[in-house]
Amino acid sequence: MDSLQLLGWSSMALFSIGLVGVVVRRNVLVMLMCMELMLNAVNLALVVFGQRAAAMEATVLVFLVFVVAAAEIAIAIPIVLLLVRRRRSMDADSYMELRG
Amino acid sequence: MIHSLLLYGFLMASLAGAAAMLVLRHPMHVALALVATMLCLAGVYAMMGAHAVAIFQVLIYVGAVMVFMVYVIMLLDVRDPSLARRFSGLLWPGAIAGIALVTWLGRDAWEGLAPFVAGEPVTLQAFAVALLHDYWLHFELVSILLVAAVAAALAVIAVGRRPRG
Numbered sequence: 001m002d003s004l005q006l007l008g009w010s011s012m013a014l015f016s017i018g019l020v021g022v023v024v025r026r027n028v029l030v031m032l033m034c035m036e037l038m039l040n041a042v043n044l045a046l047v048v049f050g051q052r053a054a055a056m057e058a059t060v061l062v063f064l065v066f067v068v069a070a071a072e073i074a075i076a077i078p079i080v081l082l083l084v085r086r087r088r089s090m091d092a093d094s095y096m097e098l099r100g
Numbered sequence: 101m102i103h104s105l106l107l108y109g110f111l112m113a114s115l116a117g118a119a120a121m122l123v124l125r126h127p128m129h130v131a132l133a134l135v136a137t138m139l140c141l142a143g144v145y146a147m148m149g150a151h152a153v154a155i156f157q158v159l160i161y162v163g164a165v166m167v168f169m170v171y172v173i174m175l176l177d178v179r180d181p182s183l184a185r186r187f188s189g190l191l192w193p194g195a196i197a198g199i200a201l202v203t204w205l206g207r208d209a210w211e212g213l214a215p216f217v218a219g220e221p222v223t224l225q226a227f228a229v230a231l232l233h234d235y236w237l238h239f240e241l242v243s244i245l246l247v248a249a250v251a252a253a254l255a256v257i258a259v260g261r262r263p264r265g
Contacts, residue, residue: 020198027182071249078256091182
């Protein structure tokens, strides 16, 4: 009864929700959390196909993705703190001069 | 039967938590919704037989990353203009593009994939042996990456403390 369609579709839907969240929300921290959601969605797809193939490599890769996510958040949070300290705002629209 | 029920229940709960992240106003509520989503995903992993991944999901994501995030939300002043106006000017284009993406990708994902048949469950012992025996180099490289990340975080904070002028 377990369906690969549903699992794959859920992973894709989670990724889309994360992507929409990064685009539509204003708060920098919320955008960061939506990025984490996208990473989780990719992990779900990786685990689903890894379990289907009974591949140990997939589990190791998921573990490495976890560690990279931790490293990413360890750098992203200080950058956000720095921006908020400079501009006194968590609104992404107040960093308009960053555009090219 | 109960197994499938739990799997789909966790899956639906994770999708509901993700959808709640889009509409909740306060960053702390969004963080709690994300924690709920991650816990439900850990349940999905456990139901699929990937027990090691489920444990790491709870320990690393919920235990470390999200606790860090919650602390930062408590540290920052959240009475912010972004609270009164949740959505940016890209709300409608973003929402329409998101629905289009789900429909387009979802149709292929729905029609193109075979039924899921779980393989052998990955035990923690087999995973530990594989990680430290076959993939020891990756393990060490990742530890270097973590040290570099900590050094970079300290450097970013140091830039913020430098007197301007």
